[in-house]
Amino acid sequence: MIEVTGLPDDPVTFFIIMFVAGLAAVAAAKVYGLIFMRWKTPFRVGDAMNVQHAKVVEWADGQGYVSAGGELWRATSKDDLTPGDPVAILSVDGLLLKVKKDAR
Numbered sequence: 001m002i003e004v005t006g007l008p009d010d011p012v013t014f015f016i017i018m019f020v021a022g023l024a025a026v027a028a029a030k031v032y033g034l035i036f037m038r039w040k041t042p043f044r045v046g047d048a049m050n051v052q053h054a055k056v057v058e059w060a061d062g063q064g065y066v067s068a069g070g071e072l073w074r075a076t077s078k079d080d081l082t083p084g085d086p087v088a089i090l091s092v093d094g095l096l097l098k099v100k101k102d103a104r
Helices: 011-039
Strands: 053-060 063-068 071-076 086-093 096-101
Touching: 053 071, 063 096
Parallel strands: 071 096
Antiparallel strands: 053 063, 053 086, 063 071, 086 096
């Protein structure tokens, strides 16, 4: 049988050591993520988006999709809109934009 120095012969003790080592590895990865991932650029949603105008991509029955800030957003409006119309963003509610027809 192969002898390894430093490891216990008892299987229960060996299992406990390996279990604790696994927990330590998971904890180290979590701490690494908490420390280094906080500098990652956040998503731009809501007021932080800094976009006031968009273009209608798809529209039907007062709702559809608009292109704003290089992204596709769900939108609602009381105005009659058709694809290609420029719109002004009135407000942001989560991931839903409220827009109105823009006279640009």
